Amino acid sequence: xxxxxxxxxxxKMNKTLNEGIDFIxxxxxxxxxxxxxxxxVGMPFIHLASAGPYLNGSFSIAAQNCHHEAQGAYTGEISAxxxxxxGAEYVILGHSERRQYFKEDDDLILKKVKAVLSHSLxxxxxxxxxxxxxxxxxxxQYVNKQLENSIFHxxxxxxxxxxxxxxxxxxxxxxxxxxxxxxxxxHKEIRLSLADNFTLxxxxxxxxxxxxxxxxxxxxxxxxxxxxxxxxxGGASLKTNDFLELIRIAEASI
Ligand code: PEP
Numbered sequence: 001x002x003x004x005x006x007x008x009x010x011x012k013m014n015k016t017l018n019e020g021i022d023f024i025x026x027x028x029x030x031x032x033x034x035x036x037x038x039x040x041v042g043m044p045f046i047h048l049a050s051a052g053p054y055l056n057g058s059f060s061i062a063a064q065n066c067h068h069e070a071q072g073a074y075t076g077e078i079s080a081x082x083x084x085x086x087g088a089e090y091v092i093l094g095h096s097e098r099r100q101y102f103k104e105d106d107d108l109i110l111k112k113v114k115a116v117l118s119h120s121l122x123x124x125x126x127x128x129x130x131x132x133x134x135x136x137x138x139x140x141q142y143v144n145k146q147l148e149n150s151i152f153h154x155x156x157x158x159x160x161x162x163x164x165x166x167x168x169x170x171x172x173x174x175x176x177x178x179x180x181x182x183x184x185x186x187h188k189e190i191r192l193s194l195a196d197n198f199t200l201x202x203x204x205x206x207x208x209x210x211x212x213x214x215x216x217x218x219x220x221x222x223x224x225x226x227x228x229x230x231x232x233x234g235g236a237s238l239k240t241n242d243f244l245e246l247i248r249i250a251e252a253s254i
Contacts, residue, residue, distance in 0.1 A: 008039075224253050
């Protein structure tokens with residue numbers, strides 16, 4: 001089964017508007033067109049509308065969160081229709097930092113996924129286990145539960161529009177990457193669960209990204225794994241050279 005690759009950056013709460021737009025200009029000038037990889041930059045909400053005009057078919061932008069309601073009295077929140085109107089095509093949802101610091105649970109994340117899908121945006125749904133669960137060797141059950149409690153409630157039609165990012169929490173921002181074998185093991189399990197809950201054809205189509213201290217030094221190995229369809233990149237997405245190199249590695253690993 002041949003799936004194209006995705007390299008998605010997650011800037012988190014970094015970069016002023018000018019810094020962000022300068023980065024996007026460099027990205028676009030350095031790689032005007034990608035053959036088979038899609039590059040996505042997940043940026044703060046306020047950058048989205050200004051970054052949009054610099055993008056093309058190869059490069060897209062993502063929001064990093066979204067409120068689950070369509071509109072209303074939710075001071076400080078941003079809806080899916082606002083994100084769409086700013087030119088984003090993707091929304092990162094259920095990131096472990098949102099789960100940890102903002103107490104987002106599987107139920108709420110499912111609502112957000114549905115809100116995003118209903119505005120023709122693509123959710124990048126994050127899952128992944130903390131260190132104690134990995135050490136207990138119950139990581140597969142843990143991640144399956146996250147999926148069962150959230151995106152496995154979607155219809156066959158809806159799930160096909162979701163990108164999954166497996167991000168072991170112990171590897172995020174720690175410099176500790178999952179080995180390519182550990183990543184492949186979990187990605188394969190996720191795909192098997194997708195086949196069980198939906199269909200084999202759907203499972204084979206869905207993109208599953210790896211996230212967690214992915215850098216140009218380890219990406220070739222990770223991206224060459226059968227069930228790893230690219231990466232969700234935090235720290236290394238803040239540096240133009242690293243991010244460009246990750247895109248080149250993804251293009252070369254097809
Ligand atoms: C992330 O936060 O999604 C992430 C993968 O971060 P890092 O690459 O810095 O580990």
